[in-house]
Amino acid sequence: MNLTPFFETAVAQLNRNKSAELGDRTRYIGSSDVGGCARMVYLQRKHPSEPDFTTMLKFSRGHVAETLIDDIFKAAGINHLYDTQVELRHPVYPLRAHVDFLFYADFDNKPVLHILELKSVNNIPDEPYPHWIDQITFQLGLLRIQYPKAKMGGSILAIDLNAGKLHQFNGFEHNDSLCNYLFTRGLHMIDCLDDKEEPKASASHMCSFCSYRSDCPEMNLPKVELPPEIEALANKYVELNEIRHDTDKELQSIRNELLEFTGSSFKGRSDDIELAVSTVAPSQVVDTKLLKNRYPDIYPEVLKERAGYTKLECRSSR
Ligand code: SF4
Numbered sequence: 160m161n162l163t164p165f166f167e168t169a170v171a172q173l174n175r176n177k178s179a180e181l182g183d184r185t186r187y188i189g190s191s192d193v194g195g196c197a198r199m200v201y202l203q204r205k206h207p208s209e210p211d212f213t214t215m216l217k218f219s220r221g222h223v224a225e226t227l228i229d230d231i232f233k234a235a236g237i238n239h240l241y242d243t244q245v246e247l248r249h250p251v252y253p254l255r256a257h258v259d260f261l262f263y264a265d266f267d268n269k270p271v272l273h274i275l276e277l278k279s280v281n282n283i284p285d286e287p288y289p290h291w292i293d294q295i296t297f298q299l300g301l302l303r304i305q306y307p308k309a310k311m312g313g314s315i316l317a318i319d320l321n322a323g324k325l326h327q328f329n330g331f332e333h334n335d336s337l338c339n340y341l342f343t344r345g346l347h348m349i350d351c352l353d354d355k356e357e358p359k360a361s362a363s364h365m366c367s368f369c370s371y372r373s374d375c376p377e378m379n380l381p382k383v384e385l386p387p388e389i390e391a392l393a394n395k396y397v398e399l400n401e402i403r404h405d406t407d408k409e410l411q412s413i414r415n416e417l418l419e420f421t422g423s424s425f426k427g428r429s430d431d432i433e434l435a436v437s438t439v440a441p442s443q444v445v446d447t448k449l450l451k452n453r454y455p456d457i458y459p460e461v462l463k464e465r466a467g468y469t470k471l472e473c474r475s476s477r
Contacts, residue, residue, distance in 0.1 A: 167212050174215045180244070181257060185352070188345040190256035190301075194293025195365050201351050201358035202371045214368055224279035224318050225259060230261075240264050241275075247301035254345045256298040272306060274298050274313035274331075282411065283317045287328045290363060291315050293341055300338030309339060322415050380476075392419050396473045 181189070185204045192200045202208075210218070218445045225243070232238055245261040249252070260275035275297050302311055311333040318324070342361070351358035362377040372378050418436065421426040451458045 160383050169186060170212060170215050174218060186255040187255045188348045190294045191299040192348060193297050193341045194290045196361045196363065197351050197358040198360040198375065199365070199369050199371060202350050204352055208370045209367070210370055219278045219318070224320060225277055228277055228316065237266065247305060249300065249301060249459045250449060251305060252342070253348060253349060254301065255344060256301050258298055272309050272311035273301060274302060276313065276315045278315055278317045280317050280319055281321065283319050283324055283326045288364065290365060296334055296337050297341045299331060299333045300342065303333045321412070393473050397475055433464055
């Protein structure tokens with residue numbers, strides 16, 4: 160039984176089924192589009208191309224995480240508090256969002272609308288990515304139009320299934336000006352789709368999932384003659400960087416396995432190796448975002464200049 164070709168076809172079909180659940184995406188701009196790259200959105204709609212197998216499998220990780228969280232909520236008996244995949248539509252423009260989990264009440268049954276956006280990741284970032292923030296802000300904006308008076312908020316639940324970790328980035332609120340900006344961006348994307356405006360490329364971490372990289376102006380550099388020794392050094396740099404990247408990933412996975420064995424506190428040695436695990440107590444840092452929001456007059460006074468540095472980017476052009 161050879162499962163490899165089977166999986167390649169079946170994962171593609173699963174991906175198509177999941178996309179179909181979101182309706183005809185050529186007809187609207189969604190919450191995952193507005194914060195992203197107009198060129199990618201345009202090409203996805205006008206010249207759809209199926210992502211490669213690895214990317215599709217990574218997309219499926221998101222669906223697995225959604226089912227898992229839903230099962231956990233059901234097991235805890237709180238499934239009466241929320242709906243999944245709730246569609247929100249702008250009353251006038253073709254702007255829509257599909258909310259992963261929309262809670263209608265808190266655990267104490269007090270009415271509150273709470274959007275929970277789920278993100279399945281490899282490593283949980285220290286701060287939510289800007290693209291995630293745009294997405295939940297856009298969703299809260301559409302929810303506010305539907306429920307002008309309701310108490311509402313939102314959070315992003317990042318889950319790393321490999322490491323068995325999750326983290327809630329909480330406290331998102333409806334923000335009128337940010338939301339209007341995102342609606343305007345959505346309308347700009349609609350104009351691009353109607354060929355009234357040019358869809359400009361804007362690079363972000365989403366480029367790694369993009370099927371339109373090969374001829375993207377953001378990815379293409381002017382052709383130059385490099386001295387052979389510089390080219391050789393640059394190739395070596397790329398090679399070492401890849402090794403470092405793979406090593407970091409392997410280190411992280413070994414670290415997780417070791418911690419599974421030791422727990423958060425351990426001291427011991429074998430004939431070959433010493434192993435010590437301890438917990439560093441939490442410390443306090445200034446929440447710069449909160450400072451900026453609550454004390455906008457003070458914020459500029461506590462800013463200090465950070466020294467610039469030379470950024471070297473080197474990647475294979477083949
Ligand atoms: S590679 Fe990046 S910048 Fe270029 S189209 Fe794709 S997402 Fe946009």
